[in-house]
Amino acid sequence: MESLRGARSNVQQFRHLKLNLINTLPPSRPISRFQRDHLDQFCQDELEKKHRDKSYRYFNNINRLAGDFPRAHLSDSRHQVTVWCSNDYLGMSRNPHVLRAMDEALTTYGAGAGGTRNISGHNRHAILLEQCLADLHNKPGALVFSSCYVANDATLSTLGSRLPDCVIFSDSMNHASMIQGIRHSRAEKIIFKHNDLVDLESKLASVGPPRPKIIAFESVYSMSGSVAPVDAICTLAEKYGAITFLDEVHAVGMYGPSGAGIAEHLDFDWHRRTRPKALARPPESPHVVDVMSRVDIISGTLGKAFGGAGGYIAASAKVVDFIRSLAPGFIFTTSLPPSVMAGAHAAIEYQKANPGDRLLQQVHTRALKMELVAHGLPVISNPSHIIPLFVGDAEKAKQASDLLLWDHNIYVQCINYPTVPRGTERLRITPTPGHTEELQMKLLKALESVWIKLGLQRISDLSEEELFRQDVQPVWTDEQLSSCR
Ligand SMILES: Cc1ncc(COP(=O)(O)O)c(C=O)c1O
Known part of the structure; x- marks a missing residue:
């Protein structure tokens, strides 16, 4: 009982103190006005920073077609493109x-x-x-x-x-x-x-x-x-x-x-x-x-x-x-x-x-990596199914992606900071079982033309030999590929 009374008086004292404090605070604008006035401006300032440092993300309207894999249409359903950067690696979505x-x-x-x-x-x-x-x-x-x-x-x-x-x-x-x-x-x-x-x-x-x-x-x-x-x-x-x-x-x-x-x-x-x-x-x-x-x-x-x-x-x-x-x-x-x-x-x-899809995906990856390297295009070497193509500049990576899309009907998103460190911006290409030799050749031709147009660096221009050495053994060995066929 005693302690309950003590607690009550503490609460009263606290209320009194709080009221005094509030009375001594300088008049300020109501909190809700402050948020509404400033939120959009705050967002705009932050977005401008992202535009300035080239890390702003652009979103393309890509409607992947289940009946025509790996094709998609853009906002206009008549404008069709080939998607070369999806993580639907095996086309299982369809x-x-x-x-x-x-x-x-x-x-x-x-x-x-x-x-x-x-x-x-x-x-x-x-x-x-x-x-x-x-x-x-x-x-x-x-x-x-x-x-x-x-x-x-x-x-x-x-x-x-x-x-x-x-x-x-x-x-x-x-x-x-x-x-x-x-x-x-x-x-x-x-x-x-x-x-x-x-x-x-x-x-x-x-x-x-x-x-x-x-x-x-x-x-x-x-x-x-x-x-x-x-x-x-x-x-x-x-x-x-x-x-x-x-x-x-x-x-x-x-x-x-x-x-x-x-x-x-x-x-x-x-x-x-x-x-x-x-x-x-x-x-x-x-x-x-x-x-x-x-x-x-x-x-x-x-x-x-x-x-x-x-x-x-x-x-x-x-x-x-x-x-x-x-x-x-x-x-x-x-x-x-x-x-x-x-x-x-x-x-x-x-x-x-059914390992068939992942085998074909590997076969397509190997073939494309070989062709790209044969053309001096800077594939960052690795033993997996991913093909990172080095650009090394955020603005150019975006331009390369845009050119591929609008001039060649090929969609490869560019990968910029903060997803990768600055100066290592790239195009990330992901072949699937649906990316046939014909599609691979079209991509190669388009990349060649973009590389020339933008004056992008090739393997021979780059000093980071370690990044582009092509003697890396793929995870899927030849024996594994043939034993599963
Ligand atoms: C390495 C890694 N872990 C986790 C995730 C998240 O997976 P989810 O797309 O299922 O959220 C991603 C997505 O890209 C990823 O790359």
């Missing part, structure tokens, strides 16, 4: 099996999921999709999110904030979603040089053994096409007791005998021999030594090679349950629509059983 599955789910279950996973948005499509993803990565569990941006942000921020005194080691070229997740976790972040094992090890060694450590990295880096030494990073992680978080966003569907990504590809023959059985997931075994089993958490997207939308993690049952139970990015948002999940499920099953 695969008939996927469309049929989506159509059926749409007709039977309607447009939307109707709620968050916990409140009416948990359904057979989510359950089946998560089982199929767990199988794909040979993990006990998987969890689907509305995108992989959300999956990375939610998982890293939850783990990093909940693991006491956690340190996260992040590759310097990591995607914004991981950077944001780490930032949101407020855990200590240590950046290691891109794909640099010596730097990573020295940084791991600098942190005491009792602290939980996470190494966050990607398998295929989308803007350079470089590929991480996943195996060696797992070895370092094991040596220093670190957890591995691997983003396979640009690798799922594209690598490995069943399309599970680079970690699967590294044990290609082993998975090829065991995978049909592994579809019924093998029991967890301490003796399993394949790279995919050594990665603790794999994240992936359903929006690139699988052609739909959504993201996921695959991990142990406990990690999955922990993230499902604690990550706001999973809990407080509407589930993906049933048709989207049904489509993703069909796409993954299709790619597990």
Whole structure:
């Protein structure tokens, strides 16, 4: 009773103090007027800065045609172009099996999921999709999110904030979603040089053994096409007791005998021999030594090679349950629509059983890289399916993209700062199984003409030999390509 009275008098004193304070404040304009007057001006000033430093993003109206892949029309449906920069790497967005599955789910279950996973948005499509993803990565569990941006942000921020005194080691070229997740976790972040094992090890060694450590990295880096030494990073992680978080966003569907990504590809023959059985997931075994089993958490997207939308993690049952139970990015948002999940499920099953698309994609990539290099065009070398063409100037990269679009009916978006460092602006070309030799030749001719018109640099003009050396071995070896045909 006494303490209640004390508390009341404290509240009264506080009110009195607050009133006095308010009376002594200089008269100011009402807050709402201030926001309305200044918001547009503030935005305009910020946008002008982006225009000045050439990092302003332009959006092209590209309507990709399911019936005429890889073509699209611009705002005028009569103006058709060939798309050379989509992440629908395998054309799965128009695969008939996927469309049929989506159509059926749409007709039977309607447009939307109707709620968050916990409140009416948990359904057979989510359950089946998560089982199929767990199988794909040979993990006990998987969890689907509305995108992989959300999956990375939610998982890293939850783990990093909940693991006491956690340190996260992040590759310097990591995607914004991981950077944001780490930032949101407020855990200590240590950046290691891109794909640099010596730097990573020295940084791991600098942190005491009792602290939980996470190494966050990607398998295929989308803007350079470089590929991480996943195996060696797992070895370092094991040596220093670190957890591995691997983003396979640009690798799922594209690598490995069943399309599970680079970690699967590294044990290609082993998975090829065991995978049909592994579809019924093998029991967890301490003796399993394949790279995919050594990665603790794999994240992936359903929006690139699988052609739909959504993201996921695959991990142990406990990690999955922990993230499902604690990550706001999973809990407080509407589930993906049933048709989207049904489509993703069909796409993954299709790619597990049919490697033909990813083989053809690799064949087209190799052929195009060879032609571009033969013409002296500056392909940044890498072992993956991505073809970055170096321009080195933001304005010129935009002009090159515009010329391709308006003079040659070819769409290749330019990649400028902050997606890539200033001075390394580029065109990012992504061949698909639909980019036939005829389309490749048209692209080559168009690029030749743009390079001449803008006076862009060729390999012979550039001194960074390391960036353009062409003796890099592709991830898909000749034997693997021919053994899967
Ligand atoms: C490496 C990487 N991780 C995550 C994402 C996010 O994936 P999503 O498009 O499913 O949000 C992207 C998207 O481009 C990415 O490049």
